[in-house]
Amino acid sequence: xxxxxxxxxxxxxxxxxxxxxxxxxxxxxxxxxxxxxxxxxxxxxxxxxxxxxxxxxxxxxxxxxxxxxxxxxxxxxxxxxxxxxxxxxxxxxxxxxxxxxxxxxxxxxxxxxxxxxxxxxxxxxxxxxxxxxxxxxxxxxxxxxxxxxxxxxxxxxxxxxxxxxxxxxxxxxxxxxxxxxxxxxxxxxxxxxxxxxxxxxxxxxxxxxxxxxxxxxxxxxxxxxxxxxxxxxxxxxxxxxxxxxxxxxxxxxxxxxxxxxxxxxxxxxxxxxxxxxxxxxxxxxxxxxxxxxxxxxxxxxxxxxxxxxxxxxxxxxxxxxxxxxxxxxxxxxxxxxxxxxxxxxxxxxxxxxxxxxxxxxxxxxxxxxxxxxxxxxxxxxxxxxxxxxxxxxxxxxxxxxx
Amino acid sequence: xxxxxxxxxxxxxxxxxxxxxxxxxxxxxxxxxxxxxxxxxxxxxxxxxxxxxxxxxxxxxxxxxxxxxxxxxxxxxxxxxxxxxxxxxxxxxxxxxxxxxxxxxxxxxxxxxxxxxxxxxxxxxxxxxxxxxxxxxxxxxxxxxxxxxxxxxxxxxxxxxxxxxxxxxxxxxxxxxxxxxxxxxxxxxxxxxxxxxxxxxxxxxxxxxxxxxxxxxxxxxxxxxxxxxxxxxxxxxxxxxxxxxxxxxxxxxxxxxxxxxxxxxxxxxxxxxxxxxxxx
Numbered sequence: 113x114x115x116x117x118x119x120x121x122x123x124x125x126x127x128x129x130x131x132x133x134x135x136x137x138x139x140x141x142x143x144x145x146x147x148x149x150x151x152x153x154x155x156x157x158x159x160x161x162x163x164x165x166x167x168x169x170x171x172x173x174x175x176x177x178x179x180x181x182x183x184x185x186x187x188x189x190x191x192x193x194x195x196x197x198x199x200x201x202x203x204x205x206x207x208x209x210x211x212x213x214x215x216x217x218x219x220x221x222x223x224x225x226x227x228x229x230x231x232x233x234x235x236x237x238x239x240x241x242x243x244x245x246x247x248x249x250x251x252x253x254x255x256x257x258x259x260x261x262x263x264x265x266x267x268x269x270x271x272x273x274x275x276x277x278x279x280x281x282x283x284x285x286x287x288x289x290x291x292x293x294x295x296x297x298x299x300x301x302x303x304x305x306x307x308x309x310x311x312x313x314x315x316x317x318x319x320x321x322x323x324x325x326x327x328x329x330x331x332x333x334x335x336x337x338x339x340x341x342x343x344x345x346x347x348x349x350x351x352x353x354x355x356x357x358x359x360x361x362x363x364x365x366x367x368x369x370x371x372x373x374x375x376x377x378x379x380x381x382x383x384x385x386x387x388x389x390x391x392x393x394x395x396x397x398x399x400x401x402x403x404x405x406x407x408x409x410x411x412x413x414x415x416x417x418x419x420x421x422x423x424x425x426x427x428x429x430x431x432x433x434x435x436x437x438x439x440x441x442x443x444x445x446x447x448x449x450x451x452x453x454x455x456x457x458x459x460x461x462x463x464x465x466x467x468x469x470x471x472x473x474x475x476x477x478x479x480x481x482x483x484x485x486x487x488x489x490x491x492x493x494x495x496x497x498x499x500x501x502x503x504x505x506x507x508x509x510x511x512x513x514x
Numbered sequence: 515x516x517x518x519x520x521x522x523x524x525x526x527x528x529x530x531x532x533x534x535x536x537x538x539x540x541x542x543x544x545x546x547x548x549x550x551x552x553x554x555x556x557x558x559x560x561x562x563x564x565x566x567x568x569x570x571x572x573x574x575x576x577x578x579x580x581x582x583x584x585x586x587x588x589x590x591x592x593x594x595x596x597x598x599x600x601x602x603x604x605x606x607x608x609x610x611x612x613x614x615x616x617x618x619x620x621x622x623x624x625x626x627x628x629x630x631x632x633x634x635x636x637x638x639x640x641x642x643x644x645x646x647x648x649x650x651x652x653x654x655x656x657x658x659x660x661x662x663x664x665x666x667x668x669x670x671x672x673x674x675x676x677x678x679x680x681x682x683x684x685x686x687x688x689x690x691x692x693x694x695x696x697x698x699x700x701x702x703x704x705x706x707x708x709x710x711x712x713x714x715x716x717x718x719x720x721x722x723x724x725x726x727x728x729x730x731x732x733x734x735x736x737x738x739x740x741x742x743x744x745x746x747x748x749x750x751x752x753x754x755x756x757x758x759x760x761x762x763x764x765x766x767x768x769x770x771x772x773x774x775x776x777x778x779x780x781x782x783x784x785x786x787x788x789x790x791x792x793x794x
Contacts, residue, residue, distance in 0.1 A: 186703060188699060188702055188703055211705075212705040212707070213705065214705075215702075215703060215705035216704065220703070220704070221700070221703040221704075223696055223699070223700060224696075225696055227694075227696040227697050227699065229697065229714075229715060229718075229719075230719070231718050231719060240700075240701075240704060240714075241705075243714070244701070244704050244705055244706045244710055244714075245705070292704075298703075
């Protein structure tokens with residue numbers, strides 16, 4: 113379901129925005145408009161949809177207009193043109209009161225430099241959004257303390273922001289954003305001011321929180337790794353325009369243009385793609401079948417082994433052609449003969465973590481979900497193909513690493 | 515060439531304007547004068563009602579609390595010296611003048627400073643007026659003050675307010691504008707009204723700067739004490755002024771020294787430990 117629809121949103125900084133809009137519509141570039149009119153195009157006709165419960169990352173280098181774009185979503189910056197719809201309501205035509213209500217109830221924001229109030233305690237800071245809404249003291253205390261508990265700061269309620277580390281301060285920023293229970297969370301470079309290790313922790317924590325919260329998150333970043341790590345979908349911006357929108361996999365494997373390609377060429381694909389991206393359908397046989405049927409099947413499908421499953425798709429083991437023919441001579445059943453020295457992996461195991469198990473076994477890796485069901489197999493060729501950037505190596509139904 | 519131009523009758527205009535005000539707003543000025551002098555009298559009476567030792571103790575505690583025991587000791591010795599020299603009554607009169615002037619300057623100045631910080635038009639109109647108020651020689655204010663309010667403590671207070679208010683306005687405005695942009699943005703993002711933003715974010719964060727303005731205002735009003743005595747405001751200023759007219763260097767020094775002591779005490783107490791206490 114669409115939570116937010118953004119259509120042709122444009123921001124012009126300058127004295128005669130109408131003229132700049134006309135030029136934009138005629139397809140002039142940001143640089144041409146600057147040299148002709150002296151006006152700066154902040155954001156150029158951005159359009160996208162954000163689904164409820166997804167993490168939508170807007171990524172771009174500094175000056176690409178991503179911070180301006182996110183501020184137009186709650187109209188901290190007024191769009192020069194275009195429309196923004198949230199839950200079917202047009203945000204762009206809202207009056208002051210409606211807009212204030214939207215900001216109080218539906219959209220919260222987390223800032224790059226935390227933007228905590230230095231004269232208030234952590235608890236008071238987390239209460240801020242509720243205080244603005246006029247929620248009673250006891251109730252807002254309770255909710256703010258809950259939110260702080262959620263981000264792991266339950267023991268710091270009476271400290272002041274300057275007594276906390278950067279990572280902890282941003283947790284307070286996050287708790288403040290969550291305390292008034294908004295549907296949408298705008299995160300503007302929320303982790304960019306943190307050092308790399310803490311940043312990674314915060315990303316993990318956000319993903320973990322998101323599992324239970326299911327908020328719609330719009331996350332701004334200039335860091336491609338961060339975008340790939342946490343984004344369900346990513347919009348890439350350059351010079352105020354969105355150049356590509358897609359999943360991490362789509363952007364990596366199928367860059368829309370040279371710019372995106374240059375941008376992503378240094379990405380370590382093995383740390384982005386997972387087993388689910390490269391797995392193939394497994395040839396299987398249910399355990400109640402006979403060994404002769406198994407051999408016949410292998411012959412028909414041109415394979416030398418089959419995975420043995422039960423009726424609920426649960427993986428029991430595998431059988432090879434050699435082993436099957438031997439067993440027929442010994443008059444054993446399939447159940448007695450199957451081999452279990454396969455290596456099972458989760459669908460969301462990163463490719464980087466597949467190398468070691470692959471080196472330890474000749475049998476393709478079995479991809480098993482948490483119920484023990486066989487989802488597919490990973491063969492070496494597919495992994496190498498994916499690392500080489502060959503799109504055919506992917507099955508197109510992967511899920512993002514979470 | 516320039517002498518052939520007719521002289522602009524500026525002095526005449528100003529006179530006409532002041533005449534107009536005195537003719538038409540007599541009642542207003544009379545009432546205001548009465549009101550201020552009533553307050554001044556009661557404050558003065560109250561401060562005089564306290565035995566000097568009590569007032570000294572109050573200052574001592576304030577000094578101790580705001581700065582530390584060393585300065586409290588200085589306060590004790592300084593005020594003791596003033597009392598010993600026999601200028602206690604005049605000191606109380608001077609304190610009354612300063613107290614009332616500064617309170618009026620705060621009551622008018624802070625709201626103006628806030629308004630100025632919110633509105634570019636107001637700022638561009640008020641700024642030159644403040645410059646004018648501060649650079650015009652303070653003596654000049656005495657003339658209309660006397661015309662409107664007669665002689666005595668009231669014109670002294672009015673002239674002092676005019677001279678000492680600009681820093682309060684300026685620094686309130688500055689303090690609010692200096693609040694980091696991202697904090698202002700955050701309060702807007704959470705749907706704060708202008709009033710909520712001011713009272714919950716901008717003003718609390720501007721307090722140290724506003725206090726610096728109040729401190730400056732106190733210092734400027736002290737510098738007006740002698741000038742105010744020329745229109746009949748009583749106090750240490752009058753002591754100094756009389757010593758000038760009688761060329762009595764001894765009394766002049768005593769009065770001057772008393773003023774310096776008061777100035778140092780008020781300065782340090784109003785500055786306090788703001789910098790250390792500031793949580794930011």
